[in-house]
Amino acid sequence: MQFIHYISIAIFTLIFSNHVFAAAPTKAAHQVVNIKNKANFEDAEFSLKINDIVMPYSVFSVFVMPQEQVEFEVLFAQSRNAYTLINTQGNSKLTDTNRWQWQAPNEPGLTTVIIESPDKKQRMKINVFVKVPASNVEGGKLKYYHIGHYPKPSQIKDTSHYIVPDGFVKVTPKNENVKISPHFSLKEFVSKQRSKHPKYLFLQNKLLLKLEKIRKELILEGIPVSNMVVMSGYRTPYYNKSIGNVKLSRHVFGDAADIFIDNDGNYRMDDINNDGKHSIGDAKAVADIVESLARRESFKGLLGGLGIYGPKSHRGAFIHVDTRGFKARWVSK
The missing domain is CATH 2.60.40.1080 (Immunoglobulin-like)
Structure with a gap:
């Protein structure tokens, strides 16, 4: 259309x-x-x-x-x-x-x-x-919320592709359900670490544009999307370290999301390719559509990473997307 x-x-x-x-x-x-x-x-x-x-x-x-x-x-x-x-x-x-x-x-x-x-x-x-200014972070915490420590510029090879937070959105029970784009709310992107409110979030709105465009393209390609789950959005450096992820994960810089389509509500990627199975093939089917978007001139400002992940015993398949500014591709079975 x-x-x-x-x-x-x-x-x-x-x-x-x-x-x-x-x-x-x-x-x-x-x-x-x-x-x-x-x-x-x-x-x-x-x-x-x-x-x-x-x-x-x-x-x-x-x-x-x-x-x-x-x-x-x-x-x-x-x-x-x-x-x-x-x-x-x-x-x-x-x-x-x-x-x-x-x-x-x-x-x-x-x-x-x-x-x-x-x-x-x-x-x-x-x-x-x-946002609450990042200068308010003391000892790796904002109030009682663990932020952790961001890398120094000298530790980042190409600083133009990494935006260290200048501040953090204060997330409360009052604002966490606020729509930040047509299909996503604030709380969906909060770091998964255990904590009471208030929580704090860093998010780049280019990621929201990318997710909305992906959702629309899936629908145009005949894939129903009533529920796109953000399995992981922002991660504080504190939480990112606790799960053993790489130090310069895009999630730490607020421009990445791990997502899957879950229309039946079982918190697993749906059978997107209609082969009767739940496999990495479903993630690949979604990734193929994202890749087709990446070839368009109108999508140039949202270029970034695209990772394909197969299912594990504790979760289903999913894809990773981010807006790092250049193409990166990988597959993890």
């Missing part, structure tokens, strides 16, 4: 703190075309550029530091009139047509930015998680 967007540049307004800014119309919009089979997808009818990523979903998230600047820009607008940015916290200013510079609040926590079409029928909800 192919989505067709139409670009329009027109009057713009900004609503924030009861102020409205407007400019004269510049160009009439093209006719809006209805998208068929909307029930299969959770895309919004316009796209939103958030700093250096573009996302088309009705709900998404960003993870920022206190007072960090974030740029929001409407792409492929479906109306000739102005879109609005609505937020009760932070500071915002209009910088161009349907483009805003927004500054996060000073205190860590969750706030919401809404981008809304003039007729209020199209809306994007961006859950913004303001």
Whole structure:
């Protein structure tokens, strides 16, 4: 299925703190075309550029530091009139047509930015998680939560492919079920170590884009996906060391996930290749579709690792994906 967007540049307004800014119309919009089979997808009818990523979903998230600047820009607008940015916290200013510079609040926590079409029928909800600065980690802990110790730059061969956390999202019973993309919630990516709340998480939103694209592609290829399980998302260096994993695991840097399709709810990879067995072949069938995505130009910014893992006595088959920035491939039986 192919989505067709139409670009329009027109009057713009900004609503924030009861102020409205407007400019004269510049160009009439093209006719809006209805998208068929909307029930299969959770895309919004316009796209939103958030700093250096573009996302088309009705709900998404960003993870920022206190007072960090974030740029929001409407792409492929479906109306000739102005879109609005609505937020009760932070500071915002209009910088161009349907483009805003927004500054996060000073205190860590969750706030919401809404981008809304003039007729209020199209809306994007961006859950913004303001992180607790990494400088608050003392002795490898945040409060009573074990973080461990990240490698020093001198211990990393190519620092451009490893983003050491500048801060951590505080995860609580109140926010852990918040949707951070159409099909994933915050708690699914928390490190698996035993701990009471609050817990702390480092996550890169490019990983969320990749997982959503993989899920959609599987559906387009005829593989039903009602439940994509994140078996392992973020791992603190403390937990990563405790399970004997490599020191520079992508999970430690918040851009990796081990996933499988579990529509029947038995916490094992489904029989994806329909051979009547649960084997590494099911993981390979999913990986083949991910590989087909990786060959597309539109997927270039999400390139990364792809690992195939066969089943063990304590778990089923799964695949590993990450957004390290270059291709890496491996198979583990």
